[in-house]
Amino acid sequence: MSDSPDSTKVPIAVRVWRGTPAGGAFEAFEVPQQSSQTILDVVTWIQRHLDASLSYRFACRVGMCGSCAMMVNGIPRWTCRTHVNKVMRDNRLTIEPLRNLPVIKDLACDMSEFFDKWKDSKGYFQGSTTRHESVSTLSPNSPQRRVADAATECINCAICYASCDVVNWNRDYLGPAALNRAWSLQNDERDSASRERLSLVAGDAGCHQCHSQQGCATYCPNELNPTASIAGLKRMVARAYVRGNIDRDGRKRNA
Amino acid sequence: MKAHRRQPLYLAFLLHRLSGLGLALFLPFHFYVLALALESNAEFDQFLHWSASPLVKFAESGLVFLLAIHLFGGLRLLVLENLPWSDAHKNYAAMALAGGFFVACGFLLRAF
Numbered sequence: 001m002s003d004s005p006d007s008t009k010v011p012i013a014v015r016v017w018r019g020t021p022a023g024g025a026f027e028a029f030e031v032p033q034q035s036s037q038t039i040l041d042v043v044t045w046i047q048r049h050l051d052a053s054l055s056y057r058f059a060c061r062v063g064m065c066g067s068c069a070m071m072v073n074g075i076p077r078w079t080c081r082t083h084v085n086k087v088m089r090d091n092r093l094t095i096e097p098l099r100n101l102p103v104i105k106d107l108a109c110d111m112s113e114f115f116d117k118w119k120d121s122k123g124y125f126q127g128s129t130t131r132h133e134s135v136s137t138l139s140p141n142s143p144q145r146r147v148a149d150a151a152t153e154c155i156n157c158a159i160c161y162a163s164c165d166v167v168n169w170n171r172d173y174l175g176p177a178a179l180n181r182a183w184s185l186q187n188d189e190r191d192s193a194s195r196e197r198l199s200l201v202a203g204d205a206g207c208h209q210c211h212s213q214q215g216c217a218t219y220c221p222n223e224l225n226p227t228a229s230i231a232g233l234k235r236m237v238a239r240a241y242v243r244g245n246i247d248r249d250g251r252k253r254n255a
Numbered sequence: 256m257k258a259h260r261r262q263p264l265y266l267a268f269l270l271h272r273l274s275g276l277g278l279a280l281f282l283p284f285h286f287y288v289l290a291l292a293l294e295s296n297a298e299f300d301q302f303l304h305w306s307a308s309p310l311v312k313f314a315e316s317g318l319v320f321l322l323a324i325h326l327f328g329g330l331r332l333l334v335l336e337n338l339p340w341s342d343a344h345k346n347y348a349a350m351a352l353a354g355g356f357f358v359a360c361g362f363l364l365r366a367f
Contacts, residue, residue: 074258099259163259212335214264214344228340235337 009033039079056107066157071096076162123181128192148187160216172205176216176226183229207233267348271328324355
């Protein structure tokens with residue numbers, strides 16, 4: 001964080017949502033402008049200089065950990081890599097907790113449901129070999145590996161989850177991040193849970209719920225495209241259905 | 256409109272939904288007119304006379320716009336979901352909108 005406030009510039013008028021699951025309201029603060037100032041710098045400045053009780057979450061401050069995402073002027077953003085001068089409008093900032101997730105306090109959300117949905121869609125690698133067998137050889141240039149790699153750099157920030165209207169409409173919907181992860185694993189030649197995972201993502205809360213609004217792809221800070229991954233899953237499910245490998249209700253037919 | 260929705264492909268989604276809703280609302284009226292053709296020649300002739308007025312023709316071009324935009328938007332979604340991914344979906348959405356206007360304007364020119 002830069003510690004050199006620019007006294008020649010007008011302070012930023014910041015509205016920060018304060019509250020608990022029981023309810024809350026916006027609170028106004030004035031924060032001095034600094035060079036190369038990020039939204040996370042603004043929130044940190046408020047906590048250090050104006051109100052030590054402000055709660056928020058961050059860890060790495062370099063766009064790796066995915067823990068500092070918040071709504072900034074109505075749009076979900078990774079606050080540690082979002083510069084104030086890129087998003088400030090009329091010298092004003094409105095900072096809220098991420099949409100579509102329950103609030104713990106102030107700007108900190110409960111991410112449990114987000115990560116539970118990763119588990120629900122079997123968003124983890126399941127190998128079939130042991131340490132006694134030779135290491136798999138994968139070509140980084142194979143079409144399948146390229147598809148898997150394109151979806152693999154997710155930092156779990158939940159920005160896509162916050163930007164998705166379908167998550168808001170259907171609380172069971174697995175969401176863009178979990179489905180993107182599933183697509184990446186479906187294209188991993190070493191994974192052995194492909195059929196089981198496909199049946200999970202084909203259910204009522206799965207890939208077919210997506211309306212392709214592409215807010216996830218628009219706001220993903222790592223420029224991933226969950227909509228493309230979900231479209232891939234839809235095609236994969238359709239093929240499996242035609243070949244009789246999956247039931248209409250999404251449950252696996254053949255063990 | 257909420258800030259996170261202000262992006263072209265959300266507008267494409269919204270237009271597709273609203274055009275579908277408009278067509279769904281029109282459909283009962285459409286069936287009613289078809290029923291008139293079968294059941295009452297006099298009333299149907301009266302309707303044809305009414306529908307030849309400029310204002311109705313103009314409104315009809317709006318209906319054609321809804322139909323065309325819904326058709327082209329639906330084709331875009333079929334492409335999105337069934338063909339290998341393309342990064343040109345904003346262009347496709349713009350083309351669907353332009354196509355809708357083109358067809359509606361063509362109808363309007365022929366109507367007068």
